[in-house]
Amino acid sequence: MSRRTRTSRPIGPLLTLTLAGALAVACSGPGGDAGPGSTTAAAVTSAPTCGSAPVTLRGYFETGFPMAKALTDEFTKQHPNVKWDVREDQFAVITQNAPRVLADDPPDLMRLPQLSELVKDGLLKNLDGYARWFGWDKWPPGQLAQLRMGPGGRPRGEGSLYAMGLNFSMTGVFYNKQLAARIGMTTPPATLAQLDEAMAKAKSAGIQPIQQFNGGATGGLAFPLQDLMASVGSPAPINDWIYQKPGATIDTPANREAAQHLDRWIEAGYFAPDVNAVDYAQMVSRFVAGQGLFSFNGDWESANLDKQMAGNAGFFPMPPAQAGAKPAAMSAPLTVGISAKAAHADCAAVFLDWVATDPKAREVAVRTGGSHPMGPAAAPLPPVAAGTVTAGTLEAATQVDKGGTAMDFIANATGAIYAKSWTPQLQKLVSGEQTPAGLLESVQRDYTDQVGS
Amino acid sequence: MTGTGRASSTGRVLLVLLMAATLLPFVSLFVTALHPAGTYPSGVDWPADPQWGNFARAFEVARLGEFLKSSVLIVLGVVPVSLLIATMAGFATGHLRMPGGRAVFLLFVLGLTLPFEGIITPLYFQVRDLGLLNTRWALILPLIGLYMPFSVYWMRAHFATMPHELSESARVDGVTTWQLFWRIHVPLAKPALSSLAILLFLWTWNQFLLAIVLVDDPLQRTMAGALGAFQGQWGTDIPLLCAGSLLILTPTLVVFLVFQRRFVTALLQGSLKG
Amino acid sequence: MTRPSDLLARPSTVPGAPAARRRRTRRAGWTLWLFVTPALLFYAVFVLRPIVLTVQYSFYDWNGIGASRWVGFGNYAEVFTDPELSRSILNAFELVLFFSGIPVLLGLVIAATIRRIATSRLALVARTVLFLPQVIPLVAAGIAWTWLLSATGVVNQLLSAAGFGPASKAWLGDSATALPAVGVIGAWVLLGLCILLFLSGMSKIDPALYEAARIDGAGAVREFFSITVPSLRQETGVCVTVTMIAALASFDIVYVSTQGGPGNATMVPGLQIYYLAFSQREVGLASALAVVLMALVLLLVLPIQRVSREEES
DSSP states (O other): OHHHHHHOOSOOHHHHHHHHHHHOOOSSOSSOSSOOOSOOOOOOOSOOOOOSSOEEEEEEEETTOTHHHHHHHHHHHHSTTEEEEEEEEOHHHHHHHHHHHHHHSOOSEEEOSOOHHHHHTTOBOOOHHHHHHHTGGGSOHHHHHTTEEOGGGOSBSSSEEOOEEEEEEEEEEEEEHHHHHHTTOOSOOSSHHHHHHHHHHHHHTTOOSBOOOOOTTOOTTHHHHHHHHHHHSOHHHHHHHHTTOTTOOSOOHHHHHHHHHHHHHHHTTOSOTTGGGOOHHHHHHHHHTTOOSEEEEEGGGHHHHHHHTTTTEEEEOOOOSSTTOOOOEEEEEEEEEOBTTOTTHHHHHHHHHHHHHOHHHHHHHHHTTOSBOOSOTTSOOOOOOTTSHHHHHHHHHHHHHHHTOEEOOGGGSSTTIIIIIIHHHHHHHHHTSSOHHHHHHHHHHHHHHHHOO | OHHHHHHHHHHHHHHHHHHHHHHHHHHHHHHHHTSOTTOOOOSSOOOSSOOTHHHHHHHHHHTHHHHHHHHHHHHHHHHHHHHHHHHHHHHHHHTSOOTTHHHHHHHHHHTTTOOGGGGHHHHHHHHHHTTOTTSTHHHHHHHHHHHHHHHHHHHHHHHHTSOHHHHHHHHHTTOOHHHIIIIIIHHHTHHHHHHHHHHHHHHHHTOOHHHHHHOOOGGGSOHHHHHHHHHHHHTTSHHHHHHHHHHHHHHHHHHHHHTHHHHHHHHHHHHHHO | OOSTTTTTSOOOOOOOOOOOOOOOOHHHHHHHHHHHHHHHHHHIIIIIHHHHHHHHHTTEEOOSSSOOEEOTTHHHHHHHHSHHHHHHHHHHHHHHIIIIIHHHHHHHHHHHHHGGGTTSHHHHHHHHHHHHHHHSOHHHHHHHHHHHTSTTSHHHHHHHHTTOGGGOOOGGGSTTTHHHHHHHHHHHHHHHHHHHHHHHHHTTSOHHHHHHHHHTTOOHHHHIIIIIHHHTHHHHHHHHHHHHHHHHTOOHHHHHHTTTOSTTTTOOHHHHHHIIIIISOOHHHHHHHHHHHHHHHHHHHHHHHHHHHGGGO
16 A cells, blocks of 8 residues: 555646646636626517418426416417427426526526516516517506516616516405305405404314415415505505615515514414415315315416316405405516527517407416406406306406506515525414514515615 | 344344335325326325326326436436446556556545535536537536546456456567457456446436436436426326326336346445455 | 445455556556546546636626626625525534434444344345335435325324324424424435445354354343444445435435425525525525535545544555
8 A cells, every 4th residue: 555655656747737727717707798787679670470481489387377388379370380399397496497597598488487687687688679569568557567677677667678478467365155154254354354353263163264385485475474464554665665666675564563463373273284385286276175265366276266166266355454445466467578589589579469469369368367368458358257256356456456556476576585585484484483573574684685775 | 042033033023114114105106196186195095096097197298208218318428438438547547557647546536525516506607608508418428527536436446456467467468558458357347347337327317406407308308307397397286296206217116126136236336345 | 426325335445466567668657648538538627627616606796697706705704604504504414413323323223133134035125125215316205205294194194093193294394394304305215225235244244253242141232232333334434424425415305395495494505506506696605605515525524434444454
């Protein structure tokens, strides 16, 4: 052994060379020159079209929701030269992959998580040119406000358009009519106090008051929390925070009250004991199976509930704390964007316009998607059978739209706020490791870290 | 004697329990896979109406055939090249005394304990700059490099045990270094080579991190990466997920059961010799 | 490496055969470099260069797309002061208790118990069965166990059957039990391997040692501590090394079973690096954590290797 060690020679030149090669990485920092920032709008001067030559559009959509597939199929039926190469993943996976995929493997159309960071890094196509050409800027401005962004991605709510919606979703409270009858709830609660009362009655009748998801990477308690925020407070300051207006904070007295209210629901056992392990699909499956009176969710599930719980599911917007006040709701476009590097941006834009304006497509948005279609205010809505959940959510959407009480999701404030802050903090709230006040403080701290103040 | 008898029956019971614990997850996967799609069965309950069709459906949506093809191509890209160049390096550093050989060997040893997560970030940018993202090359080339420390270590250890008289006498007959390597030593290294081949096959087949980071298209991935994609897409349909997982496991299990002796020996060999 | 079996398969280094091999000419020596070059090239490009780059990135604030900014040791400071990041490192250590502790301790006891029947038919079947967890992808193990440990899973079913119904819960969904539950999955993967390692080690222990002990009137327990355990020093070293690396560098199992949640209860450095680098795009911070992880593995593994091999030298 020792003899060998002694005989070792000076390191060979090749070895030195290899090592030097490995070590001689650029002495300057990684990355190119200053990033492109947000992309600027290219004026569209002639009609965008899919042409007549065969085109394959690359799409990346969320799994578990049949609407995107129904739309792409219908589009191909009307435009036979367009084929699709669609990849599907769960939303949490899409959120993780978005920047990487948009930068290095750009799809033409992609279901997007929160936009700010993506816009800041110049990963999304500026749609202003298309908007002007197609007349999207003449639609009710509320529809696209959440998809507009100032230079560098901040603030949101105004500026250039960077994405479109496949439809316009609406959230609130779904309920099981049979279980409601068992506790004598004949009309939907009109105030928060009535909602609390119904939950208490359900609990003492041995019915699970709320069926919600909060497991894995998806903190679903954000739904009831934000509903409570709007119920005890008002949507405006919440929207300011989500839109990253200077000085906005989530840690307000009203929101603390909302968080405490949520905590009381947790303490009272209104959520399933394993709520921290329940994912979205499992929640829906349990609710459909009658294991819960209420579920805080959105109208993307309406069509499914009409099918699986025909006649037995109802919907109401989150009731306000003050009797007679206007109900508020989270409501957001089902966001789809075009990669800045998309190979067929024009055709993708044609598709987005078609989704909002073609009668067949609008029907898909409602029948399969369950939500209000995008598009001009005057465009007719496809007829929906009365008494269905879909009719209930469409009605509520109109109500909230009129009242001007729509909010974006608190989960959409920044790119990382949901995965990094809301989800773990809400899970900790359930397990008793976090207090309501601590939750808001902690989220606000992360927010300030990410956006500055 | 009675003491031994009691000890041996305790041993048997323990062994059976241990095997049951090992097999439990597989049984659970199987039974769950037979429940109606989209349901959440509880525990191990034999379903009233076993849905054997779930396997057919999973086979279809999992595109198992294409996954298999992709994994095989990747294995074929990684294993032969790794074996050849690691054997050459092991031969030069372990059997023939090359100048600087020890330094080279120590350099390789440095990489033995490297967690892949440690270098996955630069590896991503490097593979991107090579224009190989989303191709099988994005897995093949880095994996050859990443497995090199172990492969060289393994082959060097084999060559260190070969008697030098063998080479000396061949030298007297005037063979070149390459002939000495290829004609005499490689055939003798077959047991070490086949064990290494099995290990490399298994690690490549089961490689997950590189697959999910460097390749988005599941059809260009390894089997483990494909399973990750399958879970990403169908993870919300438990029976289907279980059926798909089992199907994706099957090829590995079949290969393992056919070559089990070699597998077990390969995995245990090191300590057996020690 | 991420797969646990690496260091296990470690052929012994046989000390130099006859030393009568001085007459290698210098020219022949240099042609040997041609044998090493291809391996070295792959290694340098796909391992050494990335290692150097990781270190380089770790000193910058970079989102992977735009320009970067030099921040010195700022990222390292954050790794150790940000509670979330330092927690992930502590979690990795806690996982070591499960990934290494259970397989090594339980493995030694079980191996000693079944030593006498190690050549029976049952044991031969067991050899195959106990190896299954080593052969399947860790992702598959994660998927199967996620289901097993769910609120309605088999584990709770067994607990209820045994009269512990009230103890049942969603093991991976409860922040108090999630990390231990992940640990149990790791232990399941590694236990069989360690047992078989120990068994093969025991087969090399001179039976005369046991005979002598029995004549001295030693019981099974004393036999275990005075003969079995000391004789398995090297196997134990290998086992600890393999399992420790598996714990510190864990990724696959956590990725599929908990994604680091609930809260950050099961966040581990490997997963954190992945999230930081590819979804939060804090490449510099991810790289600093990566450097810490690589250093940690080396620091922990090297002493074990030294101790377990002392005998050999």
